[in-house]
Amino acid sequence: MGCSRLHVASDLPAAGQLSAHYTKLVLIPVSTEDHEFAECLEQELKEELEYLEFIDDDTFRDIIFPWFEPYNRPTETSDLLSFVNKPLVREKISSLGIELLIYVEGRTRWDQLDGSGGCFAGPGAAGCFGYVSTDKETVMSTTVVDLNKSEFLGGSQIISKGFLAVPMLILPIPIPIGLYTETSACEKTAYYIVNSLTSK
Numbered sequence: 001m002g003c004s005r006l007h008v009a010s011d012l013p014a015a016g017q018l019s020a021h022y023t024k025l026v027l028i029p030v031s032t033e034d035h036e037f038a039e040c041l042e043q044e045l046k047e048e049l050e051y052l053e054f055i056d057d058d059t060f061r062d063i064i065f066p067w068f069e070p071y072n073r074p075t076e077t078s079d080l081l082s083f084v085n086k087p088l089v090r091e092k093i094s095s096l097g098i099e100l101l102i103y104v105e106g107r108t109r110w111d112q113l114d115g116s117g118g119c120f121a122g123p124g125a126a127g128c129f130g131y132v133s134t135d136k137e138t139v140m141s142t143t144v145v146d147l148n149k150s151e152f153l154g155g156s157q158i159i160s161k162g163f164l165a166v167p168m169l170i171l172p173i174p175i176p177i178g179l180y181t182e183t184s185a186c187e188k189t190a191y192y193i194v195n196s197l198t199s200k
Contacts (some may be wrong), residue, residue, distance in 0.1 A: 037106030
């Protein structure tokens with residue numbers, strides 16, 4: 001019930017500003033914890049950008065092994081460009097014909113429960129009384145790199161916030177308000193990337 005609250009920051013080019021036409025890309029999660037965010041974003045982009053060929057992350061890492069492994073991939077986006085420009089890395093990426101690389105990072109945080117309440121049981125009666133609530137926040141960030149020109153196209157950061165209220169009146173009744181923060185962040189991230197890669 002309700003909607004997620006979104007905070008958006010993006011410096012990706014607006015629709016029609018890019019002169020290049022891209023045909024092949026790869027999405028790379030910054031760490032193993034970011035894999036679900038990368039998968040969600042890839043699915044959203046595939047639905048909107050049907051002309052693009054998506055290289056699977058596992059396939060990509062197998063071909064350019066030992067680069068982009070968990071122990072040596074850049075953890076800071078500021079190091080990404082110098083990393084992909086290493087001669088051996090660039091040679092292997094070029095052999096795949098990949099033109100765009102999208103680095104994906106995401107996390108979800110729950111706050112501690114706020115409020116108070118309790119349940120009781122006795123002869124002939126049982127129930128709960130009180131009220132507790134918690135906030136949920138998802139942050140999803142992307143960095144988009146043009147591999148042909150070896151330059152950053154830009155990036156985005158989407159913060160999606162939701163709320164879970166649990167009034168306890170006889171029985172606990174969870175009331176989610178914009179609780180699907182991961183989906184909201186993923187969809188909004190895809191919107192900005194699609195908009196950037198779309199000609200007017």
